[in-house]
Amino acid sequence: MRLHEFERRLTRTLEWLLAAGMLCVFGTIVVLVAMRYLFESGLVGANEMATVAFVYLSSIGAAVAVGRGEHIRVELLSKVAGENGRRALDIGSLALVALLNVIILATSLTWIATTGHTPMPASQVPRFVAQVSVPLGCGLAALYCCARIATHLREDSQG
C-alpha cells in the first residue's frame, strides 16, 4: 500500500511538473515571436533553453507513461493470453524495459562526464544541464517498472 501511495504521489508531482514545463515552453516561444515582431529583438539562448525544457519534458513524460502503462504497443499476444499469461507478459516486458533503462542510465554517466562540460553555442550553459535529463528519465522509468512488477507480484501472491 505504501508503494502504491508513493507511486501515486510521484506521478502526481511529475505530472504537475510536466504541465508547468509545457507552459514554460509555450510561453517562451510566444514571447520570442512577440519580441521579434513587436520589438525586433530576441532573447539570447532562449531557443536553447526551450529545447532543454523540452528534453526534460520528453524524458520525464516517457517515464510517467511507463508508470501509467500507456506507451505505444502492439497487443496481439496479450489479447489472446489469459489473465495469468497477460500478467506474465507484462512482468517480462517491464523487466526488459527496466534493464534497458538501467543500462542507459549507467552508460550515460560516463558520456556526461566526457562531454557534459562543453558549453551550448548561444547560452554558454554547460551541456550537462540538458544531458542529465537522460539518467533522470531512465532512473524514473526503471523505478516505475520495479513498482509495477512489485504490484503484479503482490497481486499474484494474493491470488
Added chain:
Amino acid sequence: MILLLLAGLLALIALGVPVAYSLGISALLYIAASDPDLILVLPLQLFAGFDSYALISLPLFILMGLVMNSAEITARLIDFSMLLAGRFRNGLGLVNVLASMLFGGISGSSASDTASIGSVLIPEMENRGYRREVAAGITVASSTMGMVIPPSIPMVLYAVVAQESVGKLFLGGVFPGLIVGLLQMALVRLLVKRGTELDAERASSESAAKRTLRSLPVLAMPVFVVGAVVFGIATATESAALGVLYAGACGFALTRALKPRDFWGCLRTAALTSAKIMIVIALSQAYIWILALERVPESIAGFVTGLGLGATGTLLIVNVIVLAAGTVIDVSPAILLLTPVFAPALESLGVSPVLFGVLLVSGLAVGACTPPVGTCLNVGAAISNLEIGTIFRGAAPFLAANAVTLLLVTLFPILAMWLPSLLIP
C-alpha cells in the same frame, strides 16, 4: 547481424513490449553481439533524439488540438457542416465526412477527430436510422483526413525525420485530403441505405449567414496556422505556439467553454502524449544508426533501382508495404522506421521526399483504421460500444476512397506537388 536486429525487434513487439523500448532493446542486443564498446551510442542517440527545437512543434500542435477540443468547437463545426450538407440525402453521413475535413484542419490528429465527431454524430446518426456500425464506420474512415489535411502532426514528424520543409508537406496534403473527403462523400451518397430521412431543411439566408459568421473564427484557424508556416511568418514550432494562443483565445473568449483548469489538463496531456512519441523517436535513433552502419538504406536503394520498375512502379510497391505496415504498427513508429529505409531509395529514383511523405502519411492513416492496431478503431469502439471488427466492416467501403486517392497521387504526383511548388518555390 542485421537479421538479429530485425528478428529481435519483431519478437519484442509481438510480445507486447512497448515499441519504443523494443527498438532500444533490439539495438542493445545488436551492440552486445557485435561490439560492446559501442554501448555509449545508446545514451548519445537517445539524447540526440530528444534534443531538437523543431520537434517542440509536436507537443504544441497536440496542445492546440486539445485546447480546441476543450473549447467545444466541435458543435460549431458540425453546425456549419450541417448548413452545407445537411439538407441532402444521407445528409448526416455527409456532415460527418465534412466535419472531419474541417476538424482535421484544426486538430491535426485522427484519433481526436474520431473522439470529438464520433461522440456527437454516432448517436445522432443512429437516431436518424443509420445502422450503428455504418455510423461508426463513416466516423472512423473520415477521421483519416485528420492526418493528411494540414496542420498534421504525422507530417511534422516526417518533416523532421526526412529533414524536409514542414510548409511543403502541409501544402502537399491539401489536395489528397480534399480528394479523400470528396470521394468518401460520394460513397456515402451511393452506398448508405437507411430507414428514415429526417435531415435538416434548407436554412434561410439570414440564418446561414449567422451560422457561418459564428463558425468563421474556428474555420480560420488552419489558414492562420498553415499560412504562418507557408509564408515564412513563423517556423512550424512558432506557428504551433501561435495556434495554441489562437485556440486559447477561441476557448476563453469566443465559446467561453475553456476553463483555466481545462487548460492545465491540456498542458499535462500534451506533454504526456508527445513524450510517448518522443521516446519512440529517441530510441529509434540508435536503431536507425545501426541500419546506417549496416548500410541497409543503400542496399535497399540498390535493390529497388535494380528492379527497373521506375519511380511509379516502385512507389506502388512502397504503398502496399506502407499499408501492410500500418495495420500492425502505429503511425509514429512506422514513420520513424520506414522513412530512413525508403526515402533514400525513392530519392535515387527521382521521387520528391514531399511526395513520399504525403503518400506515407496517407497510407499510414488507413492503417489507423484497420485491425489489429488501428488507433481510430479503438477510439471508435470505445465511443460506439462495438467490436473493432464490426466497425472495420462498416469503415471498409469508405476506406476505398483512401486507396483510390493513394493510387491517384502515385500516378499523378502533381496532385500533391502542385500547391507546394506554387507557394514555396
